Every structure is written in structure tokens, then in C-alpha cells.
Amino acid sequence: MSAYQELERRFRRLSNLRDALGLLRWDSSTMMPVGGAEARAEQMATLEVVCHEILTDPGLADLLAAAEQETDLGRWQAANLREMRRQWRHATAVGADLVQALTKAAAASEMVWRQARPANDFQAVLAPFEKLLALVRESAEAKADRLGCAPYDALIDQWEPAGRTETIDPLFDDLAAFLEDFIGQVVDHQAARPAVLALDGPFPIAAQRRLAEKLATAVGFDFAHGRLDESLHPFSSGVPEDVRITTRYSKDDFTRGLMAVLHETGHALYDRGLPSGWRHQPVGEARGMSLHEGQSLLIEMQACRSPEFLAFAAPLMREAFGRDGPAWQPDNLYRLYTRVEAGLIRVDADEVTYPLHVILRYRLERAMLAGDLALADLPGAWNDGMRELLGLAPPDDRDGCLQDIHWYEGAWGYFPTYTLGAMTAAQLFDAARRAGPEIAPGIARGDFRPLVHWLGEHVHAKGSLLSADELLTEATGRPLDPAVYKAHLKARYLA
């Protein structure tokens, strides 16, 4: 057995253990009774340690060095070896003690945050939050050393391989400058349209579930290889052969839970379409969070909030709830699903204002990590940023700097991938429709096969063979370009 082959064997084991871990995590959020939390945490921590040991085993480093001398590797094998090295770098940059300390500090900070947010008490979380940030910083510095980049870049790199501020800054600055005027134009434009008619509930959960299943199936979700369940926050997880997506239903409003299902279906299609020949190998994994979010936003924002898709969906919605009338016509549904209004809360934001929520967090987390912004000053900086970017003054920290779990659970460097994903989605959808004239008419009749076929070929089946930038360039002719995204926003919101 060659060194490379032995590496494949070890990474296959690692992948299977991570898949098992993924199911435990899914169960925690969907099925587990409250009393099971502590035992589950220990099961997951144990599995994480076993995974970490596989990556940090000294024998693995020797195998990597030996395999890198092997000259008979094909293109995919070489890329696989590169991705193995990448995972090894992240895992070994940080000692086991620091990993454990981080996990513990993150759990402690998150636990306090869960109380502090509803209590609107930023002071309460400050101490554990500072302790956590100190460890995040230590980890970022260690990884930066290993990767040869800045500490904040090293954090981004965990979610978005090769993601760097020097690429992201110009994209985000361009977008922020564009949106500054654009939002006002859109609000004026929408004020001149007919008012959005409300869809009056209640909407029985069982009917919402059936409708969501029907539309997810139309988009391409395969219930022989996946499940749709409920959780506090919608998410997608699982393995390519068994994708698990979730949503949450509200009796008063079906539109958000439904769109969340379509969003998660976009994630699921990516996982389903990963190269099965490279299953359980690093090169067979999804490329990163901007492409993943790109898939979900392509399905949700680009395809399913289009007038064409809503015209297809409208009669199914009417049928699902036994309703009719002007509010249930495609034009009103489209106005409802594209309504723009600046708000305080990121997860409630519309497509146009959402990037500004992200840019605010991107700037702040970078400043906090660098030590340029003291945590005690975060509430003030947050409110200043909201005023500057969105013209809103948060009345309290609950709906201000305490609103997202990310920082308080240690997920730093994640936020930018949301907006990178939105731009990626626009660019891929634009290229897909240009390349496949049957794609747009397909969506209009609820047939996503042409679109999913194109995505499968140009994105999903590539796994991690290419960098995100290379993949996008091969698929669309250029690297990430905010012009396409801005053109999409103009076409949709000012037409």
C-alpha cells in the first residue's frame, strides 16, 4: 500500500466518524429530549477527540510527506492530497489543550449568552465572551503562523478555504457604497407599487409541511435520500446519501418556513451532487461556505423568489390552504417575497439590506480580533455601525450586538460567507441561464432538472478539486464579481 493509499484509508475512517458526529448533532437539534443534552455533549466531544487524534497522529504527518513525493498521482488524487494537507494544517496548528479550552470557553460563553440575550444584558456575557475571544485569538494566531496569513484570514479560512480580507474588502466596500443609495431608490420604487396584501392565517402546520414537501420535491429534493424536520433554526446537515434539512413553521405565516425549506434544499442539492467517486475523501467534500451558501441562495433568492417560480407556486399555495383572492395571486406573492425594508435583525432581513448586516459584523469582528475594538465598546460600535449602514438606531442590545449566536459560540470569520454566497449565487444563476436556455422555462413550470443538472456539472460534482475562485471562473468566465449581483438587484428591485 502506498503512502497515498494509506492516507485515503485513514481519511475514509475520519469521514465516517464525522458523518456519525453529524447525525448526533442533527438529532440534538431535532429529536433529542432536553434531558439528553449533557450525555450527548460528551458523546460528541469524544468523537471529536477521536477525529482530532486521527489528524494529529505523528504517523499521518509522515504519510503526507511521503505521499507528496509520490509521482504517480492523478489530478484528483493530487488535489485530494492537497486537501488532506490543508485539514492537517488546521488540526495541528492548535494544540489539544487549546482546542479543549476553546470548546469549553465557547460552551460557557454560549450558555451565558442564551440568558443574556432575552435579558438584554450585555454586561452579563462580557466576562466569558472576553475569555472566549482571547482563546479564539490565540487559535487564530497559531493558524495564521501555519497558513502564512493574517489571524483574521486564518479564521475565515476555516469556513472558506483561501478566503482572505484582501479579496473580500474591495467586494464589500463596493457593495456597501452601491447599497447606500440603492436602498433608498428601492424603497421609493416600492412605495409607488400597489401595497402588499397580507396572507391571513392561520395555516395548519400539516398543510404547510405537505406544501413544503411538494415544492422541495419539485426543486429536486429526494425523500428517499433525505428528511425534512423541524428545529428552532432551519439548517441542513447529513451525508450525500441521507441529507437532513429542517425548517420551523409558524401558524400565522407560512411564507418564511416555506422559503427556508427551499433555501435548505439548495444546500441539500449540493451535498447530494458531490462526486460519489470521491466520497469520504477531502477532495469529495463541498468547497466551502460561500459556495454552499451560494447554492442555497441560488435556489431560494435567485430561483424561488422569481416571478416565474411564484407563478408556478401560487396555485399550489392556494390549494394547500384552500384560499383564493387577490392576495394569493402571483404578483402579490412576488411583492411580498421581495419587499425591502431596513430592519434591526439579520435573519429577518430582505435580500437587499442583508449584505449590510453582514458587512457590519465583518468589520466589527475583525476589529475585535485585532484588539482595535474593546469588547466593552461593542454595543456602542454596533449601534454606530447600524446608524451608518442602515440608518437605524437599535433600541437595545437584544436586537443589537446580542442578536446572533456566532460570536458567542466561537464561530468567528463565518459572517462574510453569507454575502460572498449571495454574490456567488447571482453569478452562477446568471451564467446558468445564459448557458442553458431551458433553465428559466423549467423553473417557470416547476421543473428544476435543467438548473440542477447545470449546477451538478459545474459546481456540485467538482467537490474540492478547485478553489472557489477557480471553480467560479471555470463556471462563469470570471472570479467573483459584484457587478453581476448589483445587476441582479437592479433588475429585480427597480424594474
Place this chain on the structure above:
Amino acid sequence: MSAYQELERRFRRLSNLRDALGLLRWDSSTMMPVGGAEARAEQMATLEVVCHEILTDPGLADLLAAAEQETDLGRWQAANLREMRRQWRHATAVGADLVQALTKAAAASEMVWRQARPANDFQAVLAPFEKLLALVRESAEAKADRLGCAPYDALIDQWEPAGRTETIDPLFDDLAAFLEDFIGQVVDHQAARPAVLALDGPFPIAAQRRLAEKLATAVGFDFAHGRLDESLHPFSSGVPEDVRITTRYSKDDFTRGLMAVLHETGHALYDRGLPSGWRHQPVGEARGMSLHEGQSLLIEMQACRSPEFLAFAAPLMREAFGRDGPAWQPDNLYRLYTRVEAGLIRVDADEVTYPLHVILRYRLERAMLAGDLALADLPGAWNDGMRELLGLAPPDDRDGCLQDIHWYEGAWGYFPTYTLGAMTAAQLFDAARRAGPEIAPGIARGDFRPLVHWLGEHVHAKGSLLSADELLTEATGRPLDPAVYKAHLKARYLA
């Protein structure tokens, strides 16, 4: 850290990985879409290998030897070390190659059996079944060498530590001889009673589920620490903090699905009551399958099929389905739940004829393992045994020797624990009621706390501190004694 302490650390990891494995198994039977089976099998096999490696690591053998020289161990620690050694013996008796070959042969045989049973085609399964048995035999012989017992005893020992044919033979022979006349007496006795009135369906599944939840809660199931779901065959799994039980509902008959829930609740109570101070250690685990089945049958057969409990449950049943009338009175429900009739199928058998199904399998599997019965002759031997023990001639192998999955999936030596469990249940329930005069009146008003408290103290909280025989002797004053079980049957079925 002493050798003993290091062992505790390693077994804690092992236990957490097994708990994770248990959740994967539960999900496979309750939630997993069909398309996920292959990926799940690989996840589970990987986890099993990791567990096996922990037990067979040469360092573990050294630690066991060193710890056995340590003189400062308390009673529970010493028992824990003994149980560690026991697990190590089973794991190391059989090489990794044989373990893998067994797993593969079992999967292959089971897969063919799944087709062969509905097709009534014993010949189809014969070849993979013979291959599997050869490996089962090889494993049994290796374990017998290590344990110093006969090969069939070594198989029993996997499920029932220290279970031996020399103890079981006299119990089963006594019982078979007793039942030979007894069944006829019961059938005559029941013929003289009023006929059982049928409960006419349909019974909505949602109402069945609510009723099952209500009665399981009365018995002591804690839904903050467990779930009730549906699966093809009812089972209990999970961890003490999060017990997962299942049942299956039929629209036409609620009585079986409901009693299955109460049966599994008995299993769940055992797991919930294990000594939490010894969680994740071998001595903190349940003692074996006869005690486990003893708990489920105590709740189901002894307590919940009693006239007292059915008098408590009857109004709840009427309310659940909005029914009334003579069929829904306690006396008819009791007649229904204690009806005796010899049948072909073990899982459909009543309390009185069930042991004969087990004794048949016990005798046959022993003869097959020893080579005294060729597999090709199994159908004939089965039918002979059914005629001799139950006076019935199976019309085909589907409802004959193909009916149970156990042999075809490699679970040999398991069957006797069902009837050992039934006898254990009778003996424990008898002792409990003698010791706790408040137990019987509690059951009559749906308050199982006195019973569960007694079981907790005398069975559940003992973990694996004692052997099953020692535990039973401490709890009831004597080792397993068929006289108590026979007295129970006489009191219930001839009164």
C-alpha cells in the same frame, strides 16, 4: 494515574462511542430514509472497529494485569475491573479477521433471509446460512477456549453473562413438562369463560399515541429523558439520560402496540435506573438480557396485564377512542389480554405458550451449533418440535423455521434469555409485592412509583455489581426458581 484509573478513562471513551453507535442504530430503525442504509452501515462499522481497537489494544491488557495487582480497590471498583476483564475476554478471543468475516456473513445471510422468508424458500438461504454458522461456530469455539466453557455456553455468555446450559436445562425441562398438561387445562378453563368480545376499530394512530404516552408516563417513563417513536419491530435503546423506545401501531388493533410500549417502558426503566455514579463504566451497565427482559416482562406481563391495572386503564382506553360498552369493561379487556391459544408465531404467542417457542429454538440452535443437526434438516426438525411441544404442524417454513431473524443475522444463544426473563419477572414481582404492600394498590390506581422504587433499589441501581443469580438471590431470597413462575401461571390462568 493508577492503572485502574487509566482503565476507567479508556472505558469511558469506549462507552461514549458505543452510545453514539446506539443512536445511529436507533436512527436507522426509526428515521433514516431507505437511501441512507449503505452509508449508515459504513459509519456503524467504522465506529465498531474503533471500539474493538480500544478493547484489543495491547496496552489495555497490560493495564488490566497491573490493575488486578492494585490492592486499594473498593467493592464497586473491583467489580468494575472484573467486568472490564470480561469485555476484554470476549473482544480478544476472536481475531479482527474473524470479526469482520462474521459481520459480512451475517449481513449477507440476513439479506437473503429478507427475501427468502416471504418467498417461503429455505433452500435459498441455506448456503449463506451455512457459511454464517461455520463462522459462528468458529467464534464460539474461540470464546469457549477463553472462557473455559462449552461453545454454546460461550454464545449465551455474550447476552447473559455466566449463563450456562447446565443451569438452563433443568429450568427449561421442568417448564416444558409442566406446560405439556397445563396448556390443555387453560384452554379448557377459558372455554368455560364468557367469550372474548372484540374491540372494533379503526383506532386513529394519533389517539393510540396519546394513550400510549399517558400510560407509559403512569408507569414511569419520563419524556424529558426519552422518546417514543415507531419502527417495524418495537425495541428499546438509547442511554440512561435519553432512552428511546418504539412501537408499531395498527389501525385495526390498538392493544398490541400499546402493550409493546409498556413492555419497552420496562426496559427503559432499567436503563434509567442504572447507577449514575458508575455511568460509562462496565459495572454501571445492565447485568444481562435475562434481567433486562425480566424488567420489560415484569411491567408488561406481571403488572400491566393484571386485572388491577386493566381496571385502571379501561376508562382511559374508552376515553382515548370515544368508545364504550361491554367489550370495553375491565373483565373483557383482561380476558383479551390473557387469552391462550397455541400458534405458529413466537412474537404473536401468549404468555403461556411463549416458553415452548423459546425451548424449541434453544434445543435446535444447540444441536445445529454442535453439528448434531444439519442445517438442511432444520425445517423437518422444526416441524417435529412444533408438533411435539405445541401440537401444531407448520404449513410452511415462512411461519416455521424462517420466522425469526435471530439465527440468520448471527444472534445465536439469545433465545433462552426471553424465557429466563419471564421467570425472572415473575420472581421479582412476587418478591416486590411481598416486600412492599403498597405496590399492588399503587398499580391498581396507575401509580407505579412504589414498584419502580423497589426495582430501582433491588435491580436497576445494582448495575453489574453482582451476577444475575446473586442479584436475584439478594432481591428474592433464592436463585431463579421455576416454581414461582408456575405458580403465577396457575394463579392467572386457572383461577
